[in-house]
Amino acid sequence: MLALESVDLSATVARHLPYLRRYARALTGNQSSGDRYAVAVLESIVADPGLLVAHAEPKVSLFAVFHSIWSTSGAPVAEADDLISGAAQAHMAGLTLNSREALLLNTVEGFDQAQVAEIMGVDVAEAQHLIDVAVEEMERSVRGSVLVIEDEAIIAMDIAAIVEGMGHRVTSNARTRAEAVDMAAAEPPDLILADIQLADNSSGVDAVNDILAQFGAIPVIFITAFPERLLTGERPEPAFLINKPYTEEQVRSAVSQAMFFSSTETLRA
Incomplete structure (x- = not known):
C-alpha cells in the first residue's frame, strides 16, 4: 500500500485523467456524459484524497472510484439523441x-x-x-460494413483481416482525406476506422468530419500513434481511441462496442 504522503495528488491524477475520460466516454456513449462522471471522480478524490491510494497502484484506485460512482448511479448511458443511439441503448439492456x-x-x-x-x-x-x-x-x-482510413498498407491489411475475421465487411481502404470522402460517398459505411496522419499529410480527423457532415451519425474509431492530439479536453473527442501499436484484442473490442453502441461524436479540427 502506498503512503498517502508519497503521492503527488495532482500529478498522479493529471497523468491518468485522459484515459479515465476516454473510458468514461466509451461507457456512457458521448463526451459530455463521460466527462460528468470524470468530474464526479475528481470531486470524490478532492474530498477524500485517501481514495487515490486505496489500491497498490493509483491508476487502479482512480478507476475504482469511477466504478463505485458508476455502479451506484445505476450505470446509465447518455440520453438518446438520435435513432442510432436509441437503438444502441435498447441493445444495452x-x-x-x-x-x-x-x-x-x-x-x-x-x-x-x-x-x-x-x-x-x-x-x-x-x-x-x-x-x-x-x-x-x-x-x-451486430454485423456491418467498415471503411478503413489508413495510409500504411501493412497496417490497413492487418486491420481489415481483424475486422473481417469478426464477420464484418471492409468496403475499402483510403490513404488520403479525398479518397476517404469519395469511398464513403460510393458506399456509406456502418463504421469508420481511421488514422490521424494520412499519406499526403491530410488529416484523418478532417476526413471523418467530411463524411459525418454528409451522412450523419456513423460510429468512428481512431487508431493512432498520437493519442495525445485528441485527448486534450479542448474540443470534442472520439469515444473510441486506440493507441498504436495496437493488439488484435483492442481492435476487436473497440469494433464490437462501436458497432453496438454507436454514438461517437463528430470532431471539429
Missing part, C-alpha cells in the same frame, strides 16, 4: 451486467484480469467471465 465495463478495462485500458477484479470489486475468475461474456454478446449482436 440485453447485456450481462458489468460485462462492457470489464471488457473496456481489460482490452482498451490495458488492465490485467487481477486489476479489473480490483477495480470492480470481484474475484479474478468473475472478471475473466465478464470479459468473455462481453466479447461473445457484442460480436454476435
Whole structure:
C-alpha cells in the first residue's frame, strides 16, 4: 500500500485523467456524459484524497472510484439523441451486467484480469467471465460494413483481416482525406476506422468530419500513434481511441462496442 504522503495528488491524477475520460466516454456513449462522471471522480478524490491510494497502484484506485460512482448511479448511458443511439441503448439492456465495463478495462485500458477484479470489486475468475461474456454478446449482436482510413498498407491489411475475421465487411481502404470522402460517398459505411496522419499529410480527423457532415451519425474509431492530439479536453473527442501499436484484442473490442453502441461524436479540427 502506498503512503498517502508519497503521492503527488495532482500529478498522479493529471497523468491518468485522459484515459479515465476516454473510458468514461466509451461507457456512457458521448463526451459530455463521460466527462460528468470524470468530474464526479475528481470531486470524490478532492474530498477524500485517501481514495487515490486505496489500491497498490493509483491508476487502479482512480478507476475504482469511477466504478463505485458508476455502479451506484445505476450505470446509465447518455440520453438518446438520435435513432442510432436509441437503438444502441435498447441493445444495452440485453447485456450481462458489468460485462462492457470489464471488457473496456481489460482490452482498451490495458488492465490485467487481477486489476479489473480490483477495480470492480470481484474475484479474478468473475472478471475473466465478464470479459468473455462481453466479447461473445457484442460480436454476435451486430454485423456491418467498415471503411478503413489508413495510409500504411501493412497496417490497413492487418486491420481489415481483424475486422473481417469478426464477420464484418471492409468496403475499402483510403490513404488520403479525398479518397476517404469519395469511398464513403460510393458506399456509406456502418463504421469508420481511421488514422490521424494520412499519406499526403491530410488529416484523418478532417476526413471523418467530411463524411459525418454528409451522412450523419456513423460510429468512428481512431487508431493512432498520437493519442495525445485528441485527448486534450479542448474540443470534442472520439469515444473510441486506440493507441498504436495496437493488439488484435483492442481492435476487436473497440469494433464490437462501436458497432453496438454507436454514438461517437463528430470532431471539429
